[in-house]
Structures are given as structure tokens and as C-alpha cells.
Amino acid sequence: MSIITLRESITQALREEMARDEDVFIMGCDVGLRGNPFGITKGLMNEFGEKRVIDTPISEAAFTGLGVGAAIAGMRPLVEILYCDWLTLPMDNIVNTAAKTSYMFGGQANVPIVIRAPFGVGGGVAAQHSQNNENWFVHVPGLKVIAPSTPYDMKGLLKSAIRDNNPVMCFEHKRNYSIKGEVPDGEYTIPIGKANIRKQGTDCTIVTYSYMTYVAEAAAAELEKDGISCEVIDLRSLLPLDYETVMDSVKKTSRVVVVTEAPLRGSIAGEIVGEILDRGFDLLDAPPQRVGSKNSPVAYNEGLEALCTPKKEDIIAAVRKTFE
Amino acid sequence: MKNTNCIEEIKKEFDAYAEMYVPEGLDREEQLRMYSIMWLMRKFEEAVKPLWMANKVHGYYHPYITEEAIATGIITxxxxxxxxxxxxxxxxxxxxxxxDINKMMAELFGKEEGYNKGRGGSMHISDMSIGMLGATGIVGAATAPAVGSALKSWIKGTDDVTVVFFGDGGSNAGSICEAMNMAAAWKLPVVFVCENNQWAIATDIARVTGEPDLYKRGTGFGIPSCRVDGFNIYQIWDTAKTAIARARAGEGPSFIECKTMRMLGHHATDDSWYRDMSVCDKYWEIEPIKRMGEFLVGNKIATQEELDAIEADAMKQVEASIDYADNQCHEPSLDTFYDYIYADGEVIK
Structure with a gap:
């Protein structure tokens, strides 16, 4: 075991998979010489050459399209979008080509591409560098979506994503990059679509993912002091989503709070609550609660930025509400 | 026989007009092969409209009729x-x-034996086994992915070449310009072919484009670019030969604007009410099959009897494909509804 940052866990996954499979290559703005703004791909261009770590022009629509086409032709591209906010630019290539090619072509082609995108609120980078757009992609049949929160999960899931024959969107919360955790020294992968129970509990289930996992854990720790035992589920994958683990927990606790950092309106929190009701309305002792960001663009000003996202107190209040 | 007045008129208004000639290296056998391929395209598409009217095929079908020389002169x-x-x-x-036109016809019929197992239809027709990366329902959307196949050749160091087609409508899509820029920057093995039929659905390209010479866009990206007569299979073949060789040698992309004229509606049932179709009358005199046929006979490269036999054979192949699709193929089982959404048989509902 080594203790590394989540940022380093991504670098390790990329390096190992590039060494393992010559079809794996990276493309994106500043991924080569600069090694990406967070230093994640630093050194990889020297190690693997300019044709496997490709610095692109600022043409997200087309370079993602090139990646999609290279995947259709049999490569395993890792396309990096500097901030998930700019996924709007290659949206057509993701939604209409990557997600639909296998189906439209009757299985003649697969699109084994991974699109990595930093996301989430924090750092005063305002409305076009702070969004949580992961929800949009959960709505698209043909895609897979992962959003791991720990170095261990990130490395294992990213390796699985690279080996997966489907297009996978990988959302990396910017606030998670410096989080440290234990990672095995040897080879391992984590299957896409399996949630992780971060904390066992008996009274209320908190379902969440990515950075909000840490906020939820802090809320659960505080509630524990008051005798409320929360089970915290880190989904890790949003599509497919591990409803078995969620429902097993709800069976045990009879209460559920779903937490996302995305603006609540139209978010995955509502979708998860809907699915829980479909699968087990009778299991519940209280109406399920949703916690998400305010329905607002993210502000530059620190106070306004902070006001936008869910806090520990919001989650605590939501859990308490299930006991009213 | 050709209407000489028409040709004189075309020469005045169609600035891409070029005289026919047999390029060096193009033998009689290959010329006849190309001629037969053009007839196969024509007969196939002429057969589809009545099938659509008979409710045997549905959805949208966009005819390639009178643009056959472009694909044939290049892709062959x-x-x-x-x-x-x-x-x-x-x-x-x-x-x-x-x-395989049987599999294509079966796809248009929506059958399981079709290229796309009935999931794609005309707009998504593809054959990955021969590198045909698929038709697309979104104008301009297939270009960047197609250039991605050239990126693969570049990374892997193979000599495979990608030819990517788009129209005058598609040429105004931003990602095509972005893809051309990357192809030029990295010298990717691509031939960009703009099939300029002068109509973007119902909009005359001249109304929405400041520079009607579309090949000049390639020049702007540092790509060797030229315009050819899209009705002239010999000039297209000759120009493409150079461009393909350049790409294969790793010298980078080329841009060929094949200027033509859309002589039918945007899709099968578009009656083109928005334009004066009588301007097309004279262009039917130089439509590529008639034009090549007259050239082959006039220059004693082939006899009219040989050409008639080629046409009849194309018709027979198309009739056989209709019989195959209509009588020998099957509807996809509804049990397979979730198939192919994900790879390797995975089902995520």
C-alpha cells in the first residue's frame, strides 16, 4: 500500500494502462508539454511520445470527435476536457456519435473512449468553470458515467473505464484532487456500476457521490453523536447505478437522503428518489429527502459561491426531517 | 446525343466545367468497372422511391443521384x-x-439481416468490415470522427488513408473546420471531399456563404486544395489519385471541392417547391452516367451494347436485392430490443 493523492492515482492509472495497451492514447488541451493544469499527465508525453499524448488545439468539438472516430476504428482514446463546463462543445460527438454508434450500426462498431472532465464547485472560478454536468450524461443510453471520490476508487474505476468497450464519462471533482488515500501497489480494478458503503449505519441511508461523500460523512459523524446512525453510500458510478446496494440499505434503515452537488432541479437526486419509490415505496418510514445545490449559476464571490452548494448542516437537517 | 446549346450554357454558368479526358493509368477495364458501379448506385436509388411510396421502406432517404461520379471516381x-x-x-x-447492396436494401427495409440489423436505416448505413464508417443523420457531424480514423493511421504508422465526404451545407459546420485544422497541423492521411451540390436542404449556398469557392477554405488551413467538375468522373479520378497518394505517403491532407448540382429534392419526398428546378434541365445533359457513356462510345472505348449490358446487369442486381430484403429477410425480434446499446451483450435498462 502507498498513500497518494487522487491526482496521482489518475496519473498511475493512465501510465499503467498506456504501458499495458498500445492502443491507449491521451488527447486534449495542454495534456502533453504542460501535463494538464493539475499536473495529472505531466511526464507522460516524454514517456510515451507525442503521438500518444497529443496536445490539441482548443477545438473541443472536433478533437473529441477525432477521439470518437479513433475509438470506432479500434483505438482506446482518453480525451480530456479541461473543465466539465465545456462538455457543451463536444456534446454532439458524445451524445449523437459516441453513445449511439454501437446501436445505430447494429453492433458493428464499439466506441471504447474515456472522456475525463474535472467538475464541481470550488476555488472561485465562477460560473463557467464550476458546474456539475454529470446528470446530463446519465440521461443518455449508450454512455457509462463514473464519479469516484477516493484515490483507490479513482484508479480502479478509471482502469476499468479504459478497458471498457463502451464510452465512459469520468467526472473528477476538483476538490478531490488533493485528497490522499491508500492505494495498493499492485494491479487491481474496480467494476463500473458497484457502489461502496463508506459507513455502515442502521437509521438512515445517505446516497451520494464524489466530493459530497466527504460532506455526507462529516454529517453522519455529527449525527452519530446524537444517536442517529447513518449509512453512507458512495455510488462511485452513476450509470449504471448500483440500486441493489441502495435498496439493501433502505430495507435496513427505512429512511433515505440523496445528496448531489448539482443544482437540485432536474438532478440525479430526483431520479434516484423516483427509482427508490418504484422499487420499495413500502420500505420507507418517511418521505425521501433530496439535497442539492441552489438552482443558480456559481458565483465568483466567496460568500455567494459557498451559499450555492450543500453543507454538512443541510444534510443533517435533511436526515432529521426523515424522523419528523 | 448531346444538346450542344445546353453545354454552351453550362460552360457559361458552371465554372467548374471541365472537358473529359482519359487520365494516364486508367485502363479500359477500370473505366467500365466505374461505369457499372455508377449504374448500380443509380438503379438502387431509383428503386427506393417507389418502395418508400409502397411503405416498404420508411424514414428519410437522401438520394445521391447525379453525384455518383464523385464517390466512384475517388473511393474505387x-x-x-x-x-x-x-x-x-x-x-x-x-x-x-x-x-453489399443486399444488406443495404435489407437495412432500408428495417430487417435483421440489414447492415445495421434494422437499427439504423438509410441515414446510418455502414459497413465496418470494409472501413465504411457510416452515414450520419447530422450534417457535418461525421467529419471529425472520420478524421479520427486517420488519427489512428498516424499514431499506428500504417499507410491507411481516410477519405471524408461532406457537402456545401456541412462545410459551414464548425467542427469540420476544426478537424481540417488538426489534419493539416499533424499531416494526417486524409482527403477532404466537399460534394458541393449548391443546396443546403432548402437554402441556396450562395445565400448563406460569403465565399462560394469552398475549396479556398482548405487553402486557409494550409491544405492543398482545388475544385473539380463533379460531373466529370475522369477529372475526379485523376485529382483524387494525387490526393490519395499524397496522404498515403504521409505528406498530409488534401481538399477537393467537387462542384455539382442537386437535381432532386433533399430527400425522397421533397418536391423542391422552394427552387426553380428548370435550371437543372441542362445539367441532365452532363449527368455523370450519360456523360461517361457518351464519352466511352464516342471515343470507341466501349460499344453501346456493352454499356447497355452493364445497365441491365445493375438493374438485375437491384431487383435481386429487393427480392432478398422483401422475401428472404426477417423483422428483428422484439426480444432483442436492448441489444447493441452497449458492447459485449451488456444490458443496462
């Missing part, structure tokens, strides 16, 4: 492992790459 020079990026007008591209 490719090898099997080369790639073709197509448009919504893709039947001709697939036939030129060596596709």
Missing part, C-alpha cells in the same frame, strides 16, 4: 483497409467501397 481507388467517412447521402459511398 482505395484499398479495403482505407476508411470512408460519409454523409446523410451515403448509399453511393457504401457501394463504391464494395458494400
Amino acid at each position: 481507388q482505395l484499398k479495403k483497409s482505407d476508411y470512408v467517412g460519409s454523409t446523410h447521402r451515403g448509399h453511393g459511398h457504401l457501394i463504391a467501397k464494395g458494400g
Whole structure:
């Protein structure tokens, strides 16, 4: 075991998979010489050459399209979008080509591409560098979506994503990059679509993912002091989503709070609550609660930025509400 | 016989007009092969409209009729492992790459035996086994992915070439310009072919484009670019030969604007009420099959009897494909509803 940052866990996954499979290559703005703004791909261009770590022009629509086409032709591209906010630019290539090619072509082609995108609120980078757009992609049949929160999960899931024959969107919360955790020294992968129970509990289930996992854990720790035992589920994958683990927990606790950092309106929190009701309305002792960001663009000003996202107190209040 | 007055009029208004000639290296056998491929495209598409009217095929079908020389003159020079990026007008591209019209007709009928197992139809016709990367329902959307296949050749160091087609409408899509820029920057093995039929659905390209000479866009990206007569299969073949060789040698992309004229509606049932179709009358005199046929006979390269036999054979193949699709193929089982959404048989509901 080594203790590394989540940022380093991504670098390790990329390096190992590039060494393992010559079809794996990276493309994106500043991924080569600069090694990406967070230093994640630093050194990889020297190690693997300019044709496997490709610095692109600022043409997200087309370079993602090139990646999609290279995947259709049999490569395993890792396309990096500097901030998930700019996924709007290659949206057509993701939604209409990557997600639909296998189906439209009757299985003649697969699109084994991974699109990595930093996301989430924090750092005063305002409305076009702070969004949580992961929800949009959960709505698209043909895609897979992962959003791991720990170095261990990130490395294992990213390796699985690279080996997966489907297009996978990988959302990396910017606030998670410096989080440290234990990672095995040897080879391992984590299957896409399996949630992780971060904390066992008996009274209320908190379902969440990515950075909000840490906020939820802090809320659960505080509630524990008051005798409320929360089970915290880190989904890790949003599509497919591990409803078995969620429902097993709800069976045990009879209460559920779903937490996302995305603006609540139209978010995955509502979708998860809907699915829980479909699968087990009778299991519940209280109406399920949703916690998400305010329905607002993210502000530059620190106070306004902070006001936008869910806090520990919001989650605590939501859990308490299930006991009213 | 040709209407000489028409040709004189065309020469005045159609600035891409070029005289026919047999380029060096193009033998009689290959000329007749190209002639037969054009007839196969024509007969196939002429057969589809009545099938649509009879409710045997449905959805949208965009005819390639009178643009056959472009796909034929270019794609027939490719090898099997080369790639073709197509448009919504893709039947001709697939036939030129060596596709199976039985499987294409079965797809248009929506049958399980079709290329796309009934999931795609005309607008998504594809054959990955021969590098035909698929037609697309979104104008301009297939270009960047097609250039991605050239990126693969570049990374892997193979000599495979990608020919990517788009129209005058598609040429105004931003990602095509972005893809051209990357192809030029990295010297990717691509031939960009703009099939300029002068109509973007119902909009005359001149109304929405400041520079009507579309090949100049390639020049702007540092790509050797030229315009050819899109009705002249010999000039197209000759120009493409150079461009393909350049790409294969790793010298980078080329841009060929094949200027033509859309002589039918945007899709099968578009009656073109928004334009004066009488301007097309004279262009029917130089439509590529008639024009090549007259040239072959006039220059004693082939006899009229040989050409008639080629046409009849194309008709027979198309009739057989209709019989196959209509009588020998099957509807997809509804049990297979979730198939192919994900790879490797995975089902995520």
C-alpha cells in the first residue's frame, strides 16, 4: 500500500494502462508539454511520445470527435476536457456519435473512449468553470458515467473505464484532487456500476457521490453523536447505478437522503428518489429527502459561491426531517 | 446525343466545367468497372422511391443521384483497409467501397439481416468490415470522427488513408473546420471531399456563404486544395489519385471541392417547391452516367451494347436485392430490443 493523492492515482492509472495497451492514447488541451493544469499527465508525453499524448488545439468539438472516430476504428482514446463546463462543445460527438454508434450500426462498431472532465464547485472560478454536468450524461443510453471520490476508487474505476468497450464519462471533482488515500501497489480494478458503503449505519441511508461523500460523512459523524446512525453510500458510478446496494440499505434503515452537488432541479437526486419509490415505496418510514445545490449559476464571490452548494448542516437537517 | 446549346450554357454558368479526358493509368477495364458501379448506385436509388411510396421502406432517404461520379471516381481507388467517412447521402459511398447492396436494401427495409440489423436505416448505413464508417443523420457531424480514423493511421504508422465526404451545407459546420485544422497541423492521411451540390436542404449556398469557392477554405488551413467538375468522373479520378497518394505517403491532407448540382429534392419526398428546378434541365445533359457513356462510345472505348449490358446487369442486381430484403429477410425480434446499446451483450435498462 502507498498513500497518494487522487491526482496521482489518475496519473498511475493512465501510465499503467498506456504501458499495458498500445492502443491507449491521451488527447486534449495542454495534456502533453504542460501535463494538464493539475499536473495529472505531466511526464507522460516524454514517456510515451507525442503521438500518444497529443496536445490539441482548443477545438473541443472536433478533437473529441477525432477521439470518437479513433475509438470506432479500434483505438482506446482518453480525451480530456479541461473543465466539465465545456462538455457543451463536444456534446454532439458524445451524445449523437459516441453513445449511439454501437446501436445505430447494429453492433458493428464499439466506441471504447474515456472522456475525463474535472467538475464541481470550488476555488472561485465562477460560473463557467464550476458546474456539475454529470446528470446530463446519465440521461443518455449508450454512455457509462463514473464519479469516484477516493484515490483507490479513482484508479480502479478509471482502469476499468479504459478497458471498457463502451464510452465512459469520468467526472473528477476538483476538490478531490488533493485528497490522499491508500492505494495498493499492485494491479487491481474496480467494476463500473458497484457502489461502496463508506459507513455502515442502521437509521438512515445517505446516497451520494464524489466530493459530497466527504460532506455526507462529516454529517453522519455529527449525527452519530446524537444517536442517529447513518449509512453512507458512495455510488462511485452513476450509470449504471448500483440500486441493489441502495435498496439493501433502505430495507435496513427505512429512511433515505440523496445528496448531489448539482443544482437540485432536474438532478440525479430526483431520479434516484423516483427509482427508490418504484422499487420499495413500502420500505420507507418517511418521505425521501433530496439535497442539492441552489438552482443558480456559481458565483465568483466567496460568500455567494459557498451559499450555492450543500453543507454538512443541510444534510443533517435533511436526515432529521426523515424522523419528523 | 448531346444538346450542344445546353453545354454552351453550362460552360457559361458552371465554372467548374471541365472537358473529359482519359487520365494516364486508367485502363479500359477500370473505366467500365466505374461505369457499372455508377449504374448500380443509380438503379438502387431509383428503386427506393417507389418502395418508400409502397411503405416498404420508411424514414428519410437522401438520394445521391447525379453525384455518383464523385464517390466512384475517388473511393474505387482505395484499398479495403482505407476508411470512408460519409454523409446523410451515403448509399453511393457504401457501394463504391464494395458494400453489399443486399444488406443495404435489407437495412432500408428495417430487417435483421440489414447492415445495421434494422437499427439504423438509410441515414446510418455502414459497413465496418470494409472501413465504411457510416452515414450520419447530422450534417457535418461525421467529419471529425472520420478524421479520427486517420488519427489512428498516424499514431499506428500504417499507410491507411481516410477519405471524408461532406457537402456545401456541412462545410459551414464548425467542427469540420476544426478537424481540417488538426489534419493539416499533424499531416494526417486524409482527403477532404466537399460534394458541393449548391443546396443546403432548402437554402441556396450562395445565400448563406460569403465565399462560394469552398475549396479556398482548405487553402486557409494550409491544405492543398482545388475544385473539380463533379460531373466529370475522369477529372475526379485523376485529382483524387494525387490526393490519395499524397496522404498515403504521409505528406498530409488534401481538399477537393467537387462542384455539382442537386437535381432532386433533399430527400425522397421533397418536391423542391422552394427552387426553380428548370435550371437543372441542362445539367441532365452532363449527368455523370450519360456523360461517361457518351464519352466511352464516342471515343470507341466501349460499344453501346456493352454499356447497355452493364445497365441491365445493375438493374438485375437491384431487383435481386429487393427480392432478398422483401422475401428472404426477417423483422428483428422484439426480444432483442436492448441489444447493441452497449458492447459485449451488456444490458443496462
